[in-house]
Amino acid sequence: MYFPAVLTITIVLVSSNRAGADAPSAPCDISVEDTSNLTLNCSRRDIVKIPNWPEQINNISKDGHVLVTFFNNSITNITQLSPIPGNRIAISFKSNRVIEIEDDAFRNIPRLVYLDLSNNKISGQVLRSEIFQGPYEDGIYREIALETLNLGYNEIHSLDRYLFKYTPNLTRLYLNNNPIEILDHVSILAISSATNLEVLDLSKTDIDSIPLDAFRGLVKLQQIDLSDNHFVTVPESLSLVGSTLKYLTFNNNPVVELNDDSFVGLSNVIELEVGENDYLDEVKRGTFTPLKSLKVLHLCHNRNLRYISHNAFRGLKDKWTLKEVYLDDNNLSELSPDLMPWSKLDVLGMTGNSWLCNCDLVNIVNKQGAGDKFKSDEVPYCAAPMRLSGEYITNITINFCPMLDKTFSPRKTFSLSDLRPKHVLWTILAVAMVAAFGMILGLLVNAIKKVYKTRFQSQPIHYININSDSSFA
């Protein structure tokens, strides 16, 4: 009974051992769609040494696509790979133990467009420009087609300034989850030499600043992720790419407030995400004013965010571009009715806050139609006052709320027409009382002065001149 099972296990072990040695043919699954599409799945096979490619790979046509994945093996050394035909080659070494990459590792695969080296043990020293050298022709090394390079989850502190010398088409660079800490001069030179970069991920790299000229030359940068770092303000250096940047992600940084300096120059950003910033307490006047193209705003999971200034979108209301605003899971209780033109939104998220259901909120939700913008399963409810606690805010009507005629009543500005006769009376009375108090105070001071004069003026104070007094000599 036990023999077949043991035998099977032994065979599996033997064959996987064979794969681990320098197996001439890959122990990988090949799926061939046709001559223009081949996938070689070498995932989870305890591979320690890169095997040779199977024969079928040579049948791929000139414009074919090839994907080779070594996900989750034990490769430590990326040695020079054998040629792969086709036009777009993608290779993944994700989740191995790579500590070394040979010079010219990819020179036989100049059409390598996608390379995933994430979750390895690669240090900055390993990343030399020579590893990306293309074919050696006419006495020079050619370039390779690389467009996407994932270096996330490694041990990179710094980049070689010539790292991208042979990869002029690099478009997406992921450096997330590396102990960079400081973007030093050479790293900056490396990054800014990748002039075709559109996507840059610097999340969780322990940085707290970005030098002002870091992004000079990145004239195509569209998307940047700066989450999970130590920034106390949104870095000013972003304004250098303000004319191209479209997506900014800025989660989990120790910012305490956002203000009119935070997003200066970012006039083309269409989607902004500012979430999980535990210290963020206030969004101030004019914060979003520079974001003249913003369509989607995620301002969620900032658990101490209590105030959003009613002027946060100052200057944007006339040319309103925002379609989706998510304010879920903050610590908000009130919003101003004139914060934004609520009716112009397509989607609004407000769940997970402690809403005080007052006339302002009723105005926003009912009168200005914000209540129609919630997703059907994401209707926020009231936390206060007690008698409304737990009610959906779309359910609330408050009888005594003043009827507002205009959609945007200028709140917190004061005009004379707001004064009712009762107010005027009280004001006059208050002024009279202040005047009377002043007069009494004046009389009192005079009386005291008189007393002082008669009592003490006869004894003038003597100033001792230290220099002339002999007792100090």
Ligand SMILES: *[C@@H]1O[C@H](CO)[C@@H](O)[C@H](O)[C@H]1NC(C)=O
């Ligand atoms: C190649 O085939 C796979 C299915 O085997 C498919 O998922 C993939 O989209 C195809 N790729 C191209 C570029 O045609």
Ligand SMILES: *[C@@H]1O[C@H](CO)[C@@H](O)[C@H](O)[C@H]1NC(C)=O
């Ligand atoms: C690749 O092979 C592994 C191991 O056999 C398997 O778990 C995985 O689902 C395969 N992946 C794909 C995309 O076929």
Ligand SMILES: *[C@@H]1O[C@H](CO)[C@@H](O)[C@H](O)[C@H]1NC(C)=O
């Ligand atoms: C390559 O393609 C030819 C015909 O298109 C076929 O006869 C041959 O078996 C293929 N070779 C492999 C290794 O698949």
Ligand SMILES: *[C@@H]1O[C@H](CO)[C@@H](O)[C@H](O)[C@H]1NC(C)=O
């Ligand atoms: C890789 O596979 C091992 C088992 O061989 C597993 O323990 C580990 O979690 C896997 N790693 C990843 C990133 O999936």
Ligand SMILES: *[C@@H]1O[C@H](CO)[C@@H](O)[C@H](O)[C@H]1NC(C)=O
């Ligand atoms: C990696 O492999 C190459 C070629 O086999 C070898 O020359 C080099 O010493 C290896 N490096 C390491 C760190 O094992």
Ligand SMILES: *[C@@H]1O[C@H](CO)[C@@H](O)[C@H](O)[C@H]1NC(C)=O
């Ligand atoms: C870079 O992209 C351009 C435009 O797609 C292409 O003409 C050029 O050959 C590419 N460079 C390399 C080294 O592949």
Ligand SMILES: *[C@@H]1O[C@H](CO)[C@@H](O)[C@H](O)[C@H]1NC(C)=O
């Ligand atoms: C939200 O703010 C209140 C005070 O307004 C505070 O007591 C409470 O702890 C805050 N909630 C969180 C999750 O920080």
Ligand SMILES: *[C@@H]1O[C@H](CO)[C@@H](O)[C@H](O)[C@H]1NC(C)=O
């Ligand atoms: C909302 O109002 C409807 C009736 O208008 C009621 O059936 C429902 O229970 C209310 N829901 C909440 C959560 O207050």
